[in-house]
Amino acid sequence: MTADVGCSEFPYPRDAPDLREKPRTPTTLNIVYENGNPQMHPEPKRRTFSLASGQTCLLVPIRNDLIRNYYLLAFPIEQGQPSASEVTEMLNLGVGHAQSLAGQLLGDPDAFTILYSGYSARREKGWHVHIVLLGNRWRKAWLYAVLAGKNLAQAFGLRKDDAPRITHDP
Incomplete structure (x- = not known):
């Protein structure tokens, strides 16, 4: 069996225009396992949550070619810095949504990592x-x-230093 390895204009198949990876959008489908069977579901979209204080936070999918299934839970900068209770609530919210997303998309609610950097290390x-x-x-x-x-x-x-590529809803 032979494979087409390209032509003089596109020596590598990955360089051919029709083979380039399309940018991920909120309509991308992910394989989700339900009862051990693969199912196709839409990729999660940006979500807004209200905190007990009345402030909001956003859960945003980030498009990254090297790190799949990457999300950011952010306190919008125009709201200033969150209080200690808002930080605690957002960390708890982040863990809860990480478990939910990991269970939905990977079939294992404990398959996640949370990263938080203090103000000076951000x-x-x-x-x-x-x-x-x-x-x-x-x-x-x-x-x-x-x-x-x-x-x-x-x-x-x-x-x-570049900003994360946030997936925008249409």
């Missing part, structure tokens, strides 16, 4: 929590390798 202004759904510990190792590589490249000036 790249982005504003309070936020990173939620990454992981299928196994090798994906966790991959996550940490990607984050370490990104931060080292930025520290040595080899990579510009």
